Amino acid sequence: MAILIVDDAEMNAELLAEMVGQLGFNTEIAFNGQEAIDLLRAKSYDLVFMDHLMPVMDGMMAMSVIKEENLCPDIPVVMVTANDSSADGQFYLNAGFSDYMQKPFSMDQIRDLLKKHGIIKTMNIGELWDNLSAEMKGMNLDRPKKYFLFDPTFYLEVLNEYMKTDTLEGIESHLEYHDASELKSAVRSAKDTARLIGADKMADFARSMELDLEEEDEKSFAEHLKGYRQLEKKLRKIISKVKTLKHSYS
Numbered sequence: 001m002a003i004l005i006v007d008d009a010e011m012n013a014e015l016l017a018e019m020v021g022q023l024g025f026n027t028e029i030a031f032n033g034q035e036a037i038d039l040l041r042a043k044s045y046d047l048v049f050m051d052h053l054m055p056v057m058d059g060m061m062a063m064s065v066i067k068e069e070n071l072c073p074d075i076p077v078v079m080v081t082a083n084d085s086s087a088d089g090q091f092y093l094n095a096g097f098s099d100y101m102q103k104p105f106s107m108d109q110i111r112d113l114l115k116k117h118g119i120i121k122t123m124n125i126g127e128l129w130d131n132l133s134a135e136m137k138g139m140n141l142d143r144p145k146k147y148f149l150f151d152p153t154f155y156l157e158v159l160n161e162y163m164k165t166d167t168l169e170g171i172e173s174h175l176e177y178h179d180a181s182e183l184k185s186a187v188r189s190a191k192d193t194a195r196l197i198g199a200d201k202m203a204d205f206a207r208s209m210e211l212d213l214e215e216e217d218e219k220s221f222a223e224h225l226k227g228y229r230q231l232e233k234k235l236r237k238i239i240s241k242v243k244t245l246k247h248s249y250s
Contacts, residue, residue, distance in 0.1 A: 001119065002026045002044075006036040007051040008081065012103075016049060019107050023114065033062030037152050040071040047119050048077045050097070075092070076117040080105070095151070129153045130132075135242045138234075139198040147196065159239050162197060168229060171209075175225075184213055190228070202231045 003020050007013040008031050016029040028045075030036040034057040036050065052059040059079060066072050075099035081088065083102070092100045101113055114120040129152055133141050141155075146232035148154040164208035167190040191206035214223035 001046045002028060003119075004028050004030065004036060004039060004045040004048045006033065006049065006166045008032055008052070008054040008249060009051070016105070016110075017108055019105075020049075022107070023120070025119075033057030033059060033065075036062055037065050037069075040066065041069070045075060047114070047117060048072065049076060049080050050077055051216045052079060052081045052083075055166065060095060060168070067096050076119075078113065078117075091181070107149060125152060130161070132156075132242060136198070136238050139238070140200045143195065144198045156242075159197060159242070162193065163236065163239055167193060168232060171225065173238070180213070184210070191193065199231070199235055202228055202235065205231065 003025050005016050005027055006021070007029070010031070013029045013031070017029060020027050023086075025046075029038065030039055032054045033050075036048070037057070039045075047247070050059045050062060061063070063077065066077060077096070077102040079092040079097045081092070081100055082104060083089075089100050095227070098117065099113060101109060111120065129141065129145060129150075132152060132155075133139075144155050146237050147202050157233040171183065171190060187206055189208045191203050194200070194203035194206055204225050207243065208224040209221055209228065212218075212224060212233070
């Protein structure tokens with residue numbers, strides 16, 4: 001899903017894009033109403049955040065063109081404004097905007113607004129765990145459910161942190177430099193992390209690597225490392241697809 005952000009203040013636009021991005025959405029930025037109109041003529045979005053006061057073409061003029069050309073027939077267009085009175089809000093609604101959001105805004109305000117307009121599909125905890133289980137084929141989420149106190153958002157945050165680390169790099173670097181003590185520690189850490197997130201098959205390979213190190217069986221270690229590497233590659237592909245589920249949790 002893609003969201004268009006229209007604001008001439010680069011810092012404001014990037015802040016909103018960052019916050020929307022944290023909810024799992026792609027964003028594109030236009031710095032005035034004319035740029036926004038050009039983009040809306042060329043492609044479709046799921047929601048538009050429109051600033052009021054901008055050079056070249058302001059938000060009100062842009063809305064006039066949007067209505068005249070029917071550019072957003074089923075797309076919510078939200079006015080983002082520093083005005084804080086209910087009368088101002090009604091003014092924007094009368095002008096054709098689907099909603100309005102006051103500056104400064106918070107993550108909770110953005111999330112609530114996206115839920116309100118159906119951009120975020122609300123699910124309960126059980127439904128999200130079921131979706132995660134369906135998406136993460138080959139994973140056993142029974143342990144993560146209990147460990148993370150049945151909080152799917154906590155689990156998804158851990159998956160996000162996992163994507164920032166490289167367990168293979170730690171193993172392979174110590175293997176390259178024949179650092180037996182650190183290699184054992186890196187393999188043990190990989191095993192524990194795999195178990196934590198429910199990657200039981202990866203944990204089994206890591207456990208086999210531990211035994212190989214104890215028995216000094218280099219050939220068997222290389223085979224088990226190959227299996228671990230293949231599963232880890234698949235896991236990262238899976239996680240990259242399910243991360244966007246985090247914005248569906250209510």
